Amino acid sequence: MSLTRYRYFALVADHGSVREAADALRVAPSAISRQIAGLEEEYGTALFERRARGMRLTTAGTAVLETARTILDSVQTARSAIDELQGMKRGHVRVWTVEGAMDDFVYPALAEFSAAHPSVSFDIMVASSDQLVQRLLDDEAEVIVAFNPILHRSVLSLAEIADALVLAAHPDDAVAQRHSVRIAEVGEMRLALPDRTFGLRRLVDDMVAASGVVLKPALVTNSIQSLRSFARAGLGVSVLTRCATQRDVSEGRLVTVPLQGRNLRKACLKICVRNGRTLSPAARALSRHLARSARKYAAEHA
Amino acid sequence: MSLTRYRYFALVADHGSVREAADALRVAPSAISRQIAGLEEEYGTALFERRARGMRLTTAGTAVLETARTILDSVQTARSAIDELQGMKRGHVRVWTVEGAMDDFVYPALAEFSAAHPSVSFDIMVASSDQLVQRLLDDEAEVIVAFNPILHRSVLSLAEIADALVLAAHPDDAVAQRHSVRIAEVGEMRLALPDRTFGLRRLVDDMVAASGVVLKPALVTNSIQSLRSFARAGLGVSVLTRCATQRDVSEGRLVTVPLQGRNLRKACLKICVRNGRTLSPAARALSRHLARSARKYAAEHA
DNA sequence: AGAGTTCGTTGCCGATCCGGCAACACTCGC
DNA sequence: GCGAGTGTTGCCGGATCGGCAACGAACTCT
Numbered sequence A, B: 001m002s003l004t005r006y007r008y009f010a011l012v013a014d015h016g017s018v019r020e021a022a023d024a025l026r027v028a029p030s031a032i033s034r035q036i037a038g039l040e041e042e043y044g045t046a047l048f049e050r051r052a053r054g055m056r057l058t059t060a061g062t063a064v065l066e067t068a069r070t071i072l073d074s075v076q077t078a079r080s081a082i083d084e085l086q087g088m089k090r091g092h093v094r095v096w097t098v099e100g101a102m103d104d105f106v107y108p109a110l111a112e113f114s115a116a117h118p119s120v121s122f123d124i125m126v127a128s129s130d131q132l133v134q135r136l137l138d139d140e141a142e143v144i145v146a147f148n149p150i151l152h153r154s155v156l157s158l159a160e161i162a163d164a165l166v167l168a169a170h171p172d173d174a175v176a177q178r179h180s181v182r183i184a185e186v187g188e189m190r191l192a193l194p195d196r197t198f199g200l201r202r203l204v205d206d207m208v209a210a211s212g213v214v215l216k217p218a219l220v221t222n223s224i225q226s227l228r229s230f231a232r233a234g235l236g237v238s239v240l241t242r243c244a245t246q247r248d249v250s251e252g253r254l255v256t257v258p259l260q261g262r263n264l265r266k267a268c269l270k271i272c273v274r275n276g277r278t279l280s281p282a283a284r285a286l287s288r289h290l291a292r293s294a295r296k297y298a299a300e301h302a
Numbered sequence C: 001a002g003a004g005t006t007c008g009t010t011g012c013c014g015a016t017c018c019g020g021c022a023a024c025a026c027t028c029g030c
Numbered sequence D: 001g002c003g004a005g006t007g008t009t010g011c012c013g014g015a016t017c018g019g020c021a022a023c024g025a026a027c028t029c030t
Helices: A004-015 A018-025 A029-043 A059-085 A099-116 A129-137 A183-188 A199-211 A224-232 A242-250 A281-300 B004-015 B018-025 B029-043 B059-085 B099-116 B129-137 B183-188 B199-211 B224-232 B242-250 B281-300
Strands: A048-051 A054-057 A092-097 A121-126 A143-147 A155-162 A165-169 A191-194 A219-221 A237-241 A255-260 A268-274 B048-051 B054-057 B092-097 B121-126 B143-147 B155-162 B165-169 B191-194 B219-221 B237-241 B255-260 B268-274
Touching (some): A004 A029, A018 A029, A029 A059, A029 B059, A054 A059, A059 B029, A099 A143, A099 A224, A099 A242, A099 A281, A129 A268, A143 A199, A155 A281, A165 A199, A165 A242, A183 A199, A183 A255, A191 A224, A199 A237, A224 A237, A224 A242, A242 A255, A268 A281, B004 B059, B018 B029, B029 B059, B054 B059, B092 B129, B092 B281, B099 B121, B099 B143, B099 B224, B099 B242, B129 B143, B129 B155, B143 B281, B155 B281, B165 B199, B165 B224, B165 B242, B183 B199, B183 B255, B191 B199, B224 B237, B224 B242
Parallel strands (some): A092 A143, B092 B121, B092 B143, B191 B219, B191 B237
Antiparallel strands (some): A143 A268, A155 A268, A165 A237, B048 B054, B143 B268, B155 B268, B165 B255
């Protein structure tokens, strides 16, 4: 939002340290340091006293802190007022998602929404894509984030994120050196796969069927986490999506190799709601927010 | 400052029109339109109802307007508190400046300062550079903006703006086609000059003395405005500075041609205070602000 | 004392945002 | 139907922001 300076400022005042505030916000300390400097420039005075063990507010800083609080509260007040207008006061939304999209996509997006609308509460439930659609049809979920769900005329997709299939392996595994792997080669590897209710599994099965190979998976599971663990432990390779492996890759625990084969274009996450159903204001706002986040996510990972 | 969105928003709400707000702020309508769009995105709702004859607040917009007011007031409160701490409450500063720097530099800078510190009042007086220095020494001015003032050990320059000498002429005048003019050629033109108490005149006299020419000015005046009028009316050419002609040039009423000759490097505006004198908090803050503005101005017109 | 730790700041660079300009789309009133 | 007024959008140059790495300052523990 556009009040970064004041948010940073207030947080530094609270934590008494640029470093801590930076950690709390997950930004670089320099970013915060600059914003504070900008604020001091704007007011023409030092707002913090720099000490060896952090920052202490000056008298002027105290005055500005009061202002910062007022500003941030005031924005929250406006938000609440708008929520109320839209009937979103104390709304509740049931979100069901595939496990693989959880950490990297769903959670950040929900956190964002929740910051803007603190009075809306959620269920976040995990299931395989087949089950997600069923939950939607049974009115046990308002929004789902599914991977290649089976098409159904009363399921409406609001947005999609193309999410490539990859082979995840331990960094020392021989396959980690490869630039890409064809589906036919996977048959000879020690392999972990999700069970047949997963959209991911359905896609893999389609691909192998087309290529005539037979897979003999060493592990079948209904937990994406266990697929990751399998590969991380070096027990073999797992078929996963890029989104589900993002964090492990960036932290060096896994290496992924794109999987080649036909039908790969279809590999995508979809944000879906039930067609024709009138959602509560909170649910409508959240599903729109998820859809917007999805488009942004897709653009960033293009 | 960093609250642009809310300032724009409030102004549009007040004027009921992006156009009018844009005129009031002297920015492009598109800039404002975008900020409003951003704010609406941020709150996830339309804040204005677009009508054929302007913008009308929605209910949500009314809530946000209240917030905007709170925010802007709150910043003002912090400013006042800080002013008070620094003893700037109800301060008064006497600024003396050369006429040529008035419109393009001094006035905008003072307006900026005044917006940040509304309780500080000013005198803005105009005089020739020689007189300015005298005012400073007599303690009748706290800050002066002088053009090539005579050096004096108790006058301290805080910042400088290089300000080239130019020949100003009517757009139809023959000299308007030239890329530059040497000082020696000016002797043959119908010429207007300021009187000998002007730093500008002193510089011209130095230059002609060095080149051995004799000037026979058609008009000598103590008003920069009359120098501009002389050229604008097509009566002849005037020696002026780039800063003093900026507006007439951008609005097509005058054309300027750089003047060549030695000593031109010295042509500059200086922000000066009296050395050793303890200024009131308001005066010190303002002189610093003028100095900062000068450096910015210099950078922009480099 | 000196090495090490824990701070905040600064220079650099790439990505993003902002504002000006010009063209556009829309609505109203003649 | 057309012109005048309005807000919006695409494009582009310039400013800003954030991450990274290196630095300097001040405390702490040997």
